[in-house]
Amino acid sequence: MVPAHAPWLVALSLLVAFQGSYVGLHLARQIGNARARSQRALITGSALTLALGIWTMHFVGMLALELPVAIDFLVLPTLISFLVCVLVVGFAVFAVGTLSPSRMHAALASLFMGGGIVTMHYLGMYALHTSAHMTHDPFFVAASVVIGIGASGTALWFGFGPGAKRSVLLSAVLMALAISAMHYTAMAGLRLQIHDAMSPADMPALSPGLLAIVVSVVAFVVSGLFLLTLVPSRAEVAVTGPVAVVTELAQEPAAESHPAPQHKTLPVEKDGRRLQLDIARLVAVQAQAHYTSLFDGELSWFCPLPISEVEAQLDPTVFARVHRSHIVNLDRIAAIKKTADSDIVAMMAKIPYQAPVSRSRRSWLKQRLDGRETAA
Structure with missing residues (x-):
């Protein structure tokens, strides 16, 4: 059978991807300007937030599947898929955030990150094998790999390249769409053969909708804490002490009786x-x-x-x-x-x-x- 998706869970997965992208890019933009002791915290926060947003988007997207039987997940493949996502995103953010900027570094980081995200997706899908037997169309698998690498390149470009100077909101929207496109392209090539219905003792404790809400709330809270903790305040950015004297363009003009130099x-x-x-x-x-x-x-x-x-x-x-x-x-x-x-x-x-x-x-x-x- 060709899987269908619950529209409200699809919308929730897009929202999670956007929120993780927004916070992750906010943190990523601070790495280059931060002092050495703050760079590690920013790299960690950016990597974890992006990884959590990407993984949660894929997890909620899988829960959006509408199957005639209850969905049950194998715990080990689910945890491994999350760890893979954290490792590949963390390595990519570290590489482009600390190494000398070059197209070669960005391309290698995009390939590594994109390949890792695709691996994370199919590991996560394997966790559904207790509920259904799955086959994947090779064309859509190849397309998901290409989109995964492209999504990674988009994230790194808007986080660290010249595109990082553009609007955070626009960057996060584009990145969220790219991440979601990879997932749902892979899902378009999925074919399911449903197993026999589970006995009541084997039924999962939470319904897919409730589980998606719980995971999404956790992702929102974690990334929100990173945002509040690590992103400098407006005052910290505008005035950084005697070394960097920076003034707002919208500043009120000085009084005529006391002209400023x-x-x-x-x-x-x-x-x-x-x-x-x-x-x-x-x-x-x-x-x-x-x-x-x-x-x-x-x-x-x-x-x-x-x-x-x-x-x-x-x-x-x-x-x-x-x-x-x-x-x-x-x-x-x-x-x-x-x-x-x-x-x-x-x-x-x-x-x-x-x-x-x-x-x-x-x-x-x-x-x-x-x-x-x-x-x-």
């Missing part, structure tokens, strides 16, 4: 809000495709301007492009270090920061620093 600023974005970063606090600029990342000594901020436009607004006596993708504050250079392939500059900052130096700029930079030391 004018500082040159650069536009930055964080958590969907538009801000301004004081150039006087800028330590380094790194090109990110058509955008840039601005480092203020403690945090990195997304800037929608390309590196050429940022460079045009900087004082050339203070800032210099030492590499095609890096601009540094010359007054904040602590040392020049030699490596096997090239030189790098170490910056004076609360958080360690290094930038590569191109061959054409080595001599100029050394002369500039030597002149600074002589003048001092």
Whole structure:
């Protein structure tokens, strides 16, 4: 028989996927800007929330099956499927959140995460073998693998790539739809042969609908606790101490009788809000495709301007492009270090920061620093 689904449980599975995606992406966006001691907590929270949302969506989706017999789950395959989901999502979030950003890292993480989610799905389906014998259409299995990898790529792109600067709400909606598409594509290729009806002693204690509600509530509560505990408050993001001086664009103008000193600023974005970063606090600029990342000594901020436009607004006596993708504050250079392939500059900052130096700029930079030391 071709399985049918209870519409309200399908809707619940989509809601669970959206909520887990929303919280997981919120946490993922904080990893790059967090201090070292906070990164582990954010990676753990993001991985667990995403994994819990993905697994719960699949579990509720299976409970949505409308069968003429009661559904009973094998405990061991169900637990293993959850552990597989946590491990693969955790590894992917750790890889793209801590390693140097590259298409290769993102592609490998997507393949690993997508393959793990598909494995989790079919392990979870195996847990239903006490209720029915299942066969799977190879075409839909292959399609679910492709969609699973695509869903993983979508999650990682919106969590860590340039897409991470877009709306969290839009990102979570797209990710939830991708996760759900993988599950229901796999279910479209499922064929069931129902076993004999269970005896009353073998009937599960909870009905599928009640079990789905219980699991969903647990997932909502856990991810909600992660959100409340780990995501910084608005004040923490807007003002981060003396190193990062950032002001809201919507701020009220100063009174005319007490005009505030004018500082040159650069536009930055964080958590969907538009801000301004004081150039006087800028330590380094790194090109990110058509955008840039601005480092203020403690945090990195997304800037929608390309590196050429940022460079045009900087004082050339203070800032210099030492590499095609890096601009540094010359007054904040602590040392020049030699490596096997090239030189790098170490910056004076609360958080360690290094930038590569191109061959054409080595001599100029050394002369500039030597002149600074002589003048001092």
